[in-house]
Amino acid sequence: MVTDKLILNGNQVAESIKEALVERIQQLSHKGIVPCLATVLVGENPASATYVRMKGNACKRLGMQSIRIDLPEATTTKELVAAIQQLNDDPGVHGILLQHPVPAHIDERAAFDAIRIEKDVDGVTTLGYAQNAFGFAKFPSxxxxxxxxxxxxxxxxxxxxxxxxxxxxxxxxxxxxxxxxxxxxxxxxxxxxxxxxxxxxxxxxxxxxxxxxxxxxxxxxxxxxxxxxxxxxxxxxxxxxxxxxxxxxxxxxxxxxxxxxPVTIATLLKHTVDAAELLSE
Ligand SMILES: Nc1nc(=O)c2c([nH]1)NC[C@@H]1CN(c3ccc(C(=O)N[C@@H](CCC(=O)O)C(=O)O)cc3)C=[N+]21
The missing domain is CATH 3.40.50.720 (NAD(P)-binding Rossmann-like Domain)
Known part of the structure; x- marks a missing residue:
């Protein structure tokens, strides 16, 4: 029997994080801003596709926006970096998540580092990682x-x-x-x-x-x-x-x-709202 055990309820923690976002998303909407997460998936891994879909659905449920960029397995590092740069330059996009891992022929570090730090909601850039290591990252992974x-x-x-x-x-x-x-x-x-x-x-x-x-x-x-x-x-x-x-x-x-x-996904939404607020200041 395991009744005396503390089973840590991720759904409950996720709900508490998402609840706190509702009002912030409303405030942003008064300014004409809808927090938007762009997810980038390279290749056809079905599990990865599921996670990306879950992230998009979670955005929708909270009244946020999501953009899905699906690139073929054969995408080059250069093409992936170009796709990320396009999202960097898109004022409607507040967070960028490149789904890890990418196919082996791609330089993942170069792709991660192409993400503009203000939109690095998953803390994957070299700078974001270093900020996290020093304890002052806006967006830890x-x-x-x-x-x-x-x-x-x-x-x-x-x-x-x-x-x-x-x-x-x-x-x-x-x-x-x-x-x-x-x-x-x-x-x-x-x-x-x-x-x-x-x-x-x-x-x-x-x-x-x-x-x-x-x-x-x-x-x-x-x-x-x-x-x-x-x-x-x-x-x-x-x-x-x-x-x-x-x-x-x-x-x-x-x-x-x-x-x-579920807490990972709630955190991603929170970071995207954080990014939308910071980018709209
Ligand atoms: N840059 C990057 N950041 C990530 O955070 C990242 C990634 N790449 N690559 C893939 C993994 C996987 N991942 C999951 C997130 C949520 C669930 C999740 O919520 N799972 C549900 C069940 C899933 C289901 O119902 O199918 C649960 O545990 O209750 C799982 C896996 C994030 N990842």
């Missing part, structure tokens, strides 16, 4: 920000805790490690080359799973009383954490679905 929002919503302490992050991707493992450090956690970032990974995870008061491998984190890796955040989004809506096993030792844990995912 959405999934890391979502993880921090969940911890904050439930008043889960970070200061002095040992946080173990599994994964070092540019939009997840690296930025969330920086954000936890900035809130006074002691951070260990693990990755595919880490030796004795399980032993390190066992030290975690906070465990963030961002590896992209279904059910990767096992129940006996979790220290009793730990807080477990699952940022995995594998095929079939399966997280990186073996929930049924990990819930036993955990004090608090996010499920998949209805954990980090």
């Amino acid at each position: 959405c999934t890391p920000a979502a993880i921090m929002a969940i911890l904050a919503y439930y008043n889960l302490p970070i200061k002095g805790k040992h946080a173990v992050v599994i994964g070092r991707s540019p939009i997840l493992g690296k930025p969330v490690s920086a954000m936890l450090l900035n809130q006074d956690a002691t951070v260990t970032t693990c990755h595919s080359r880490t030796t004795h990974l399980e032993d390190l995870v066992r030290l975690g008061d906070i465990v963030v799973a961002a590896v992209g491998k279904p059910n990767f984190v096992k129940g006996d890796w979790i220290k009793p009383g730990a807080v477990v955040l699952d940022a995995g989004y594998n095929e079939g809506n399966i997280g990186d954490v073996d929930f049924e096993a990990c819930v036993e030792n955990a004090y608090a844990i996010t499920p998949v679905p209805a954990g980090v995912g």
Whole structure:
């Protein structure tokens, strides 16, 4: 039985974030501004297409606008950069999200860095990442920000805790490690080359799973009383954490679905509204 467990409800956290946007969106509409998110998807990955669609639908539900740019698999770096520059120059677009990962032949860093900093609502540019690492980013990456929002919503302490992050991707493992450090956690970032990974995870008061491998984190890796955040989004809506096993030792844990995912989308909407306000000042 798991009744004594704190199941962190991402839908509830997402609702609280979105609720706070309603009035701000209304205020902007008085100025003739409709916050607009442009999503850019390269290639035909069906899962990526689903996420992009969810982001667009979420915008619509809040009375925001969204633009979808779908580019073929064979798009070159130059063509992708040109498409992004067009969105940079479009005064009707406030946020730009380039869906990660892009096909391997594209220079993803160059594409990310083509995004104008004022529209980098997912904190993917080099400058946005650096600002986040120093703790003063306007737009930290959405999934890391979502993880921090969940911890904050439930008043889960970070200061002095040992946080173990599994994964070092540019939009997840690296930025969330920086954000936890900035809130006074002691951070260990693990990755595919880490030796004795399980032993390190066992030290975690906070465990963030961002590896992209279904059910990767096992129940006996979790220290009793730990807080477990699952940022995995594998095929079939399966997280990186073996929930049924990990819930036993955990004090608090996010499920998949209805954990980090919906908060990520709410954060993206919030950043887009932030960007619309800042760009209209
Ligand atoms: N630049 C960039 N930024 C991203 O934030 C980004 C990205 N690229 N590439 C792909 C991943 C994936 N991602 C998800 C967001 C929400 C859910 C989500 O809300 N999932 C629902 C369930 C999904 C469903 O019902 O099908 C849930 O967990 O409850 C999942 C996955 C953001 N990503």
